[in-house]
Amino acid sequence: MTDHYQTLGINKNASPDDIKKAYRKLASQHHPDKGGDKTKFQEIQAAYATLSDPEQRNQYDNPRPQFHGGDPFGGFGGFPPGFEDIFSAMSGANPFFGQGFRQQPQRNRILNIQTAISLEEAFHGKDLLANLQLPSGREQVLEIKIPAGISDGTTLRLAGMGDDSIPSAPRGDIHLTVNVHPHHKFARQGDDLLCKVDITCIDAMLGKTITVTTIDGKNLEVTINPGTQHGQILAAAGYGMPKVNDNRFKGRMLMSVDISIPKLTEEQKIILQQLTI
Numbered sequence: 001m002t003d004h005y006q007t008l009g010i011n012k013n014a015s016p017d018d019i020k021k022a023y024r025k026l027a028s029q030h031h032p033d034k035g036g037d038k039t040k041f042q043e044i045q046a047a048y049a050t051l052s053d054p055e056q057r058n059q060y061d062n063p064r065p066q067f068h069g070g071d072p073f074g075g076f077g078g079f080p081p082g083f084e085d086i087f088s089a090m091s092g093a094n095p096f097f098g099q100g101f102r103q104q105p106q107r108n109r110i111l112n113i114q115t116a117i118s119l120e121e122a123f124h125g126k127d128l129l130a131n132l133q134l135p136s137g138r139e140q141v142l143e144i145k146i147p148a149g150i151s152d153g154t155t156l157r158l159a160g161m162g163d164d165s166i167p168s169a170p171r172g173d174i175h176l177t178v179n180v181h182p183h184h185k186f187a188r189q190g191d192d193l194l195c196k197v198d199i200t201c202i203d204a205m206l207g208k209t210i211t212v213t214t215i216d217g218k219n220l221e222v223t224i225n226p227g228t229q230h231g232q233i234l235a236a237a238g239y240g241m242p243k244v245n246d247n248r249f250k251g252r253m254l255m256s257v258d259i260s261i262p263k264l265t266e267e268q269k270i271i272l273q274q275l276t277i
Contacts, residue, residue, distance in 0.1 A: 002043060008022040008023060008047050014051075019048065026044045027044055028137070045135075045165050049109075049166055108166050108172035109172045110162055110172045111134070111172060112174075114177040114179060115128060115176065117178060117180055119180055120216070124216070125147050129141065130144065134165075142174070144156070149191070149241050149242040155176065155178075186215055191252075192241070192254055193240045193254065194255075197212060197234070199257060200260055200261075200262055204259045207224055212253075214239050214253060228259075230259040233255065235255075237252050239252065
Protein backbone atom coordinates (compact mmCIF):
# COMPACT_ATOMS: atom_id res chain seq x y z
CA MET A 1 0.00 0.00 0.00
CA THR A 2 1.35 3.43 -0.99
CA ASP A 3 2.29 5.69 1.93
CA HIS A 4 0.60 9.02 1.19
CA TYR A 5 2.88 10.87 3.62
CA GLN A 6 5.96 9.45 1.90
CA THR A 7 4.50 10.35 -1.50
CA LEU A 8 4.25 14.02 -0.48
CA GLY A 9 7.55 13.95 1.44
CA ILE A 10 6.01 15.01 4.77
CA ASN A 11 5.67 13.51 8.23
CA LYS A 12 2.45 12.37 9.89
CA ASN A 13 2.26 15.50 12.04
CA ALA A 14 2.22 17.81 9.02
CA SER A 15 -0.22 20.71 9.20
CA PRO A 16 -2.80 21.41 6.45
CA ASP A 17 -0.55 24.23 5.20
CA ASP A 18 2.43 21.86 5.04
CA ILE A 19 0.34 19.38 3.03
CA LYS A 20 -0.81 22.07 0.62
CA LYS A 21 2.71 23.44 0.10
CA ALA A 22 4.13 19.96 -0.52
CA TYR A 23 1.36 19.15 -2.99
CA ARG A 24 1.77 22.37 -4.98
CA LYS A 25 5.52 21.86 -5.23
CA LEU A 26 5.29 18.22 -6.35
CA ALA A 27 2.29 18.79 -8.66
CA SER A 28 4.23 21.51 -10.44
CA GLN A 29 7.29 19.28 -10.82
CA HIS A 30 5.47 16.15 -12.03
CA HIS A 31 2.54 17.60 -14.02
CA PRO A 32 2.25 15.70 -17.34
CA ASP A 33 1.84 18.98 -19.24
CA LYS A 34 5.32 19.92 -18.03
CA GLY A 35 6.87 16.59 -19.00
CA GLY A 36 6.21 14.81 -15.70
CA ASP A 37 5.29 11.17 -15.15
CA LYS A 38 1.50 10.64 -15.30
CA THR A 39 1.52 7.76 -12.79
CA LYS A 40 3.57 9.74 -10.28
CA PHE A 41 1.28 12.74 -10.73
CA GLN A 42 -1.79 10.57 -10.06
CA GLU A 43 -0.15 9.24 -6.86
CA ILE A 44 0.47 12.82 -5.72
CA GLN A 45 -3.16 13.74 -6.47
CA ALA A 46 -4.49 10.73 -4.57
CA ALA A 47 -2.25 11.48 -1.57
CA TYR A 48 -3.35 15.10 -1.47
CA ALA A 49 -7.06 14.26 -1.91
CA THR A 50 -6.86 11.95 1.13
CA LEU A 51 -4.65 14.01 3.46
CA SER A 52 -6.23 17.40 2.74
CA ASP A 53 -9.68 16.18 3.81
CA PRO A 54 -9.83 15.90 7.65
CA GLU A 55 -12.33 13.01 7.56
CA GLN A 56 -10.43 11.00 4.96
CA ARG A 57 -7.12 11.71 6.70
CA ASN A 58 -8.53 10.44 10.01
CA GLN A 59 -9.73 7.24 8.34
CA TYR A 60 -6.34 6.82 6.66
CA ASP A 61 -4.41 7.39 9.92
CA ASN A 62 -6.74 5.13 11.91
CA PRO A 63 -7.74 2.23 9.67
CA ARG A 64 -10.44 -0.10 10.92
CA PRO A 65 -9.10 -3.49 12.08
CA GLN A 66 -9.13 -6.30 9.53
CA PHE A 67 -9.46 -9.78 11.04
CA HIS A 68 -7.61 -12.57 9.25
CA GLY A 69 -6.82 -16.04 10.45
CA GLY A 70 -7.41 -15.75 14.20
CA ASP A 71 -10.76 -15.38 15.94
CA PRO A 72 -11.00 -11.95 17.62
CA PHE A 73 -13.92 -13.10 19.74
CA GLY A 74 -12.14 -16.11 21.26
CA GLY A 75 -13.19 -19.23 19.37
CA PHE A 76 -16.83 -18.54 18.55
CA GLY A 77 -16.38 -18.76 14.78
CA GLY A 78 -16.06 -14.99 14.37
CA PHE A 79 -18.86 -13.77 16.70
CA PRO A 80 -20.18 -14.79 20.10
CA PRO A 81 -23.40 -16.78 19.87
CA GLY A 82 -26.40 -14.59 19.04
CA PHE A 83 -24.44 -11.56 17.77
CA GLU A 84 -25.41 -12.03 14.13
CA ASP A 85 -29.07 -12.43 15.02
CA ILE A 86 -29.00 -9.23 17.14
CA PHE A 87 -27.39 -7.21 14.37
CA SER A 88 -29.83 -8.57 11.78
CA ALA A 89 -32.79 -7.66 13.96
CA MET A 90 -31.46 -4.12 14.50
CA SER A 91 -30.61 -3.19 10.93
CA GLY A 92 -31.68 -6.00 8.64
CA ALA A 93 -28.05 -6.71 7.77
CA ASN A 94 -24.81 -7.75 9.39
CA PRO A 95 -22.78 -4.54 9.84
CA PHE A 96 -19.49 -6.48 9.80
CA PHE A 97 -20.07 -7.67 6.25
CA GLY A 98 -21.26 -6.12 2.99
CA GLN A 99 -22.56 -2.62 3.55
CA GLY A 100 -21.32 -2.46 7.15
CA PHE A 101 -17.75 -1.80 5.99
CA ARG A 102 -18.68 0.10 2.84
CA GLN A 103 -16.14 2.82 2.22
CA GLN A 104 -17.54 6.30 1.93
CA PRO A 105 -17.26 7.67 -1.62
CA GLN A 106 -14.46 10.12 -2.24
CA ARG A 107 -15.50 13.71 -2.71
CA ASN A 108 -13.90 16.68 -4.39
CA ARG A 109 -13.21 19.46 -1.93
CA ILE A 110 -14.80 22.86 -1.41
CA LEU A 111 -12.32 25.64 -2.22
CA ASN A 112 -12.38 28.78 -0.06
CA ILE A 113 -11.17 31.99 -1.70
CA GLN A 114 -11.67 35.69 -1.00
CA THR A 115 -11.62 39.07 -2.70
CA ALA A 116 -11.77 42.71 -1.59
CA ILE A 117 -13.82 45.52 -3.15
CA SER A 118 -14.50 49.18 -2.41
CA LEU A 119 -17.72 50.49 -0.87
CA GLU A 120 -18.55 52.12 -4.22
CA GLU A 121 -18.19 48.71 -5.91
CA ALA A 122 -20.43 47.19 -3.24
CA PHE A 123 -22.98 49.91 -4.00
CA HIS A 124 -23.02 49.31 -7.77
CA GLY A 125 -22.16 45.59 -7.81
CA LYS A 126 -19.17 44.23 -9.70
CA ASP A 127 -18.43 41.71 -12.44
CA LEU A 128 -15.23 39.97 -11.41
CA LEU A 129 -12.93 37.99 -13.69
CA ALA A 130 -10.37 35.84 -11.87
CA ASN A 131 -7.82 33.21 -12.84
CA LEU A 132 -7.63 30.32 -10.35
CA GLN A 133 -5.33 27.31 -10.21
CA LEU A 134 -7.24 24.25 -9.00
CA PRO A 135 -5.63 21.58 -6.77
CA SER A 136 -5.50 19.33 -9.83
CA GLY A 137 -3.12 21.82 -11.43
CA ARG A 138 -5.66 22.97 -14.00
CA GLU A 139 -6.10 26.70 -14.59
CA GLN A 140 -9.67 27.97 -14.47
CA VAL A 141 -11.14 31.36 -15.33
CA LEU A 142 -13.96 32.45 -13.02
CA GLU A 143 -16.62 34.92 -14.06
CA ILE A 144 -18.31 36.13 -10.88
CA LYS A 145 -21.15 38.62 -10.48
CA ILE A 146 -20.99 40.36 -7.10
CA PRO A 147 -24.49 41.71 -6.39
CA ALA A 148 -25.14 45.37 -5.60
CA GLY A 149 -25.63 45.98 -1.87
CA ILE A 150 -23.41 43.10 -0.74
CA SER A 151 -22.22 43.33 2.87
CA ASP A 152 -18.68 42.93 4.16
CA GLY A 153 -17.86 39.29 4.92
CA THR A 154 -20.61 37.79 2.74
CA THR A 155 -19.74 34.38 1.25
CA LEU A 156 -20.98 33.52 -2.25
CA ARG A 157 -21.33 29.87 -3.31
CA LEU A 158 -20.18 28.97 -6.81
CA ALA A 159 -21.67 25.52 -7.31
CA GLY A 160 -19.63 22.95 -9.22
CA MET A 161 -16.73 25.32 -9.86
CA GLY A 162 -14.27 23.91 -7.32
CA ASP A 163 -11.91 20.96 -6.94
CA ASP A 164 -11.84 18.42 -9.76
CA SER A 165 -8.94 16.25 -8.57
CA ILE A 166 -11.13 13.11 -8.49
CA PRO A 167 -12.52 12.69 -12.03
CA SER A 168 -15.11 10.10 -11.00
CA ALA A 169 -16.69 12.36 -8.34
CA PRO A 170 -18.81 15.51 -8.82
CA ARG A 171 -16.82 18.71 -8.73
CA GLY A 172 -16.64 20.60 -5.47
CA ASP A 173 -17.93 24.12 -4.91
CA ILE A 174 -16.10 27.40 -4.47
CA HIS A 175 -16.93 29.61 -1.49
CA LEU A 176 -15.97 33.22 -2.25
CA THR A 177 -15.83 35.58 0.74
CA VAL A 178 -16.24 39.25 -0.22
CA ASN A 179 -14.49 41.81 1.98
CA VAL A 180 -15.47 45.49 1.62
CA HIS A 181 -12.74 48.05 2.29
CA PRO A 182 -13.50 50.79 4.88
CA HIS A 183 -14.48 54.11 3.27
CA HIS A 184 -12.85 57.47 4.01
CA LYS A 185 -16.22 59.24 4.29
CA PHE A 186 -19.04 56.75 4.81
CA ALA A 187 -19.57 54.10 7.46
CA ARG A 188 -22.13 51.38 6.82
CA GLN A 189 -24.84 50.39 9.26
CA GLY A 190 -27.09 47.78 7.68
CA ASP A 191 -28.35 49.45 4.50
CA ASP A 192 -27.80 52.96 5.93
CA LEU A 193 -24.71 55.07 5.27
CA LEU A 194 -23.39 57.35 8.00
CA CYS A 195 -21.32 60.49 7.37
CA LYS A 196 -20.54 63.89 8.89
CA VAL A 197 -21.44 67.35 7.59
CA ASP A 198 -19.45 70.35 8.79
CA ILE A 199 -21.13 73.73 9.35
CA THR A 200 -20.25 76.84 11.29
CA CYS A 201 -22.06 77.93 14.41
CA ILE A 202 -23.48 80.88 12.46
CA ASP A 203 -24.99 78.49 9.89
CA ALA A 204 -26.38 76.40 12.76
CA MET A 205 -28.04 79.47 14.29
CA LEU A 206 -29.35 81.06 11.11
CA GLY A 207 -29.88 77.99 8.94
CA LYS A 208 -28.41 77.21 5.52
CA THR A 209 -28.69 74.95 2.49
CA ILE A 210 -25.57 72.88 1.89
CA THR A 211 -24.53 70.41 -0.82
CA VAL A 212 -23.53 66.85 0.16
CA THR A 213 -21.98 64.32 -2.25
CA THR A 214 -23.61 60.86 -2.11
CA ILE A 215 -21.84 57.48 -2.38
CA ASP A 216 -22.61 57.35 -6.12
CA GLY A 217 -21.20 60.83 -6.79
CA LYS A 218 -24.47 62.77 -6.93
CA ASN A 219 -24.93 66.19 -5.33
CA LEU A 220 -27.72 66.36 -2.76
CA GLU A 221 -28.99 69.64 -1.33
CA VAL A 222 -29.58 69.42 2.41
CA THR A 223 -31.40 72.07 4.45
CA ILE A 224 -29.89 73.05 7.80
CA ASN A 225 -32.73 74.49 9.85
CA PRO A 226 -32.12 77.47 12.18
CA GLY A 227 -31.17 76.28 15.66
CA THR A 228 -29.63 72.99 14.51
CA GLN A 229 -27.58 71.40 17.30
CA HIS A 230 -24.15 69.76 17.26
CA GLY A 231 -24.46 65.98 16.76
CA GLN A 232 -27.98 66.22 15.36
CA ILE A 233 -28.75 63.54 12.74
CA LEU A 234 -30.22 64.52 9.39
CA ALA A 235 -31.71 61.72 7.29
CA ALA A 236 -32.06 61.48 3.51
CA ALA A 237 -34.15 58.43 2.57
CA GLY A 238 -33.15 56.45 -0.51
CA TYR A 239 -29.51 57.59 -0.59
CA GLY A 240 -28.01 54.65 1.30
CA MET A 241 -26.96 51.17 0.11
CA PRO A 242 -29.26 49.17 -2.19
CA LYS A 243 -30.98 46.22 -0.58
CA VAL A 244 -29.16 43.15 -1.89
CA ASN A 245 -32.38 41.18 -2.50
CA ASP A 246 -34.18 44.06 -4.24
CA ASN A 247 -32.07 46.90 -5.63
CA ARG A 248 -35.15 49.07 -6.20
CA PHE A 249 -35.01 49.97 -2.52
CA LYS A 250 -32.17 51.72 -0.71
CA GLY A 251 -31.37 52.63 2.86
CA ARG A 252 -30.85 56.13 4.24
CA MET A 253 -27.93 58.51 4.28
CA LEU A 254 -27.60 59.64 7.89
CA MET A 255 -25.66 62.88 8.36
CA SER A 256 -24.28 63.84 11.74
CA VAL A 257 -23.94 67.63 12.11
CA ASP A 258 -20.49 68.76 13.22
CA ILE A 259 -20.53 72.43 14.26
CA SER A 260 -17.24 74.28 14.13
CA ILE A 261 -16.54 77.51 16.03
CA PRO A 262 -14.53 80.04 14.00
CA LYS A 263 -11.81 82.26 15.43
CA LEU A 264 -13.05 85.88 15.59
CA THR A 265 -11.18 89.11 15.04
CA GLU A 266 -11.33 91.76 17.77
CA GLU A 267 -13.78 93.76 15.71
CA GLN A 268 -16.06 90.72 15.30
CA LYS A 269 -15.89 90.05 19.02
CA ILE A 270 -17.04 93.61 19.79
CA ILE A 271 -19.95 93.31 17.37
CA LEU A 272 -20.98 89.96 18.83
CA GLN A 273 -20.81 91.34 22.38
CA GLN A 274 -23.04 94.23 21.37
CA LEU A 275 -25.58 91.81 19.90
CA THR A 276 -25.74 89.80 23.11
CA ILE A 277 -26.32 92.83 25.41
